[in-house]
Amino acid sequence: MKSFPHYLTLALLLLLLPLASQAQGGRRGERLNQLESAKIAFLTDKLALTPEQAQRFWPVYNEYSDKRRDLNRRLRQLRTDNPESLTDQQLRDNLRQALALRQQEVDLEKDYFERFQKVISIRQTASLFVAERQFTKQVLQRVADRRSSRVGGE
Missing domain, CATH: 1.10.287 (Helix Hairpins)
Structure with missing residues (x-):
């Protein structure tokens, strides 16, 4: 196995992002830890890091x-x-x-x-900066979607 299994990364991401963007419930530190875990999974997947590279x-x-x-x-x-x-x-x-x-x-x-x-390789390095922006964009979109669903549902 050369890289982290993509399906596991995506499953982790899908499980953690909704928790990370919750405005109610849970402590802020826990949400930040969940968000950081999701970011690690996302970047590991996008960069296709081997376990040795990740270490x-x-x-x-x-x-x-x-x-x-x-x-x-x-x-x-x-x-x-x-x-x-x-x-x-x-x-x-x-x-x-x-x-x-x-x-x-x-x-x-x-x-x-x-x-x-x-x-990591030059291609992975270049991908890192793109993946960081993608992750941020996805998180902001999820937060905006949650806010708009709460406003529309009230």
Whole structure:
């Protein structure tokens, strides 16, 4: 068996995504863990990772995700809903910091682009970035579908 069985990955994904997008019930941490598990299954399937590749890939990917999440958190902290409350210098500083963080994000992607290729092929690396967007799009669509079904059903 060279890669994770696709039917098992899809079954896991179908079981976990509805749970991950529930707005009511369950704790937030549990939903996030379920969502993360679904993402792991989805990416493992889309990249067709062998067990050996998965063992080497996931620690590198998790490190990358943590760093990217931290940059995004710092970027969100710079945003303000009321720019009129800031001085011109504060606005200038915030914008410069935001640009610096975005550059750090690009630098991070460049670094991990190289690191990923040491544990997976170039085709799998290219597929990774596409698969991440696909996963996010599917999750957002499921959340939107759930919200619209709740609004329509009320």
